[in-house]
Amino acid sequence: MVVFVDQITVALGAASPGVSITNVEKFAYRVTPQPNIKPVTVMNSVAPVSLRQGHKWIEGEIHVKSEARAAIHGQATDYLPSGAAAPVVPFFEVTMIGHDASSWKVTFTGAKFSSEELAHGHDEEAITIYKFMALTGVLTGP
16 A cells, blocks of 8 residues: 655546645555456466456545545535445546655546545544545656
8 A cells, every 4th residue: 555644735627737635634545456466277287378367446545634525526526426426537636745855646547436534633623534446546756
């Protein structure tokens, strides 16, 4: 699992640059399932004839101080509607800037938000956790 805790900005919406979420406490994602490669073997053969790979997808979560209602629910498309299937987020990008000014960016495709949870952080403010799934996530960095 990849977890980032320095300066984090999330941008999502119908197109770039999307609506920004800047009060992000933590961002984490992982490729699941892992590992998932199995050999395909046949009788009278030592080496496998091929390798079978299972399906892969991204699971992640964004921890936001307070909440990000305008970005998730307040756009032309509600990306986490109550009582309906979640639509795909056309543009979803997370930018992280480390304490040494290094910068990473993760661009997700086929992303859908799956839940919105409330938690209490390490200080007085509440934390809203937005969980999502995506088809792919491409990390680019320094």
